[in-house]
Amino acid sequence: MPPSPTAGARGFPSVPRASVPAVSAEQMREVDRLAVERLGLLLIQMMENAGSRLAELVLRRFGPVSVTVLCGRGGNGGGGLVAARHLVTRGVRVRVTLAEDPSRLGDVPRHQLSILERMDVPIDAEPTEAGLVLDALIGYALRGDPRERAAGLIRWANDQGAPVCSLDLPSGLDATTGRAGDPCVRASTTLTLALPKVGLAAAPHLVGELYLADISIPPALYAELGVRIGPIFSMGPILRLV
Helix, strand or coil, X not given: CCCCCEECHHHCEEECHHHCCCECHHHHHHHHHHHHHCCCCCHHHHHHHHHHHHHHHHHHHCCCCEEEEEECCCHHHHHHHHHHHHHHHCCCEEEEEECCCHHHCCHHHHHHHHHXXXXXXXXXXXXXXXXXXXXXXXXXXXXCCCCHHHHHHHHXXXXXXXXXXXXXXXXXXXXXXXXXXCCCCCCCEEEEECCCEHHHHXXXXXXXXXXXXXXXXXXXXXXXXXXXCCCHHHHCCEEEEC
């Protein structure tokens, strides 16, 4: 049975964190693989779900007038680009800064970027101040400390007076061990995807308020990995974990 909800921030259902199992980076990689190979889910579908949920959380939790989106080259960055599109269509002033040259983006994130370019969303070489910073730089695949451009953008985000909202986990945080890299984003809010990552519990001071988003992976798939959950998203596609 799903956990009993309570009223959460901005109307999102709240559930006890202990009632939702957490997964390691290795388990999440296997979940993603099975979702594609076994179920036929496409990366672009899961990315769209992640980005649209992130935009909804940002709008309801912060209600920003302006947002700077920091994007890496992989799926996490692609989710940030999707969120940027949804925020623009909802009337938010959005500017995007990439951690990599566009030519180094994966195929699906590059497609998301091309949509923003056709929408004339500013893609800046350097980030600019905004009412909210959206961190979509590095996901659960991080190994070691952030480097080069990503590290510089993390330090920039931490130096801002604006709140920071991270996608999946704060960039620089190890998804399995909870080790904070040098540097690591200090988020006000984190929207983790599918299931919480084990490492999030070790760094509440970096994670901030924690939310969980449905990206359409069914419980039966987790069961194949020995992770048993009920229909936790029956209460809604975004949950507050408390």
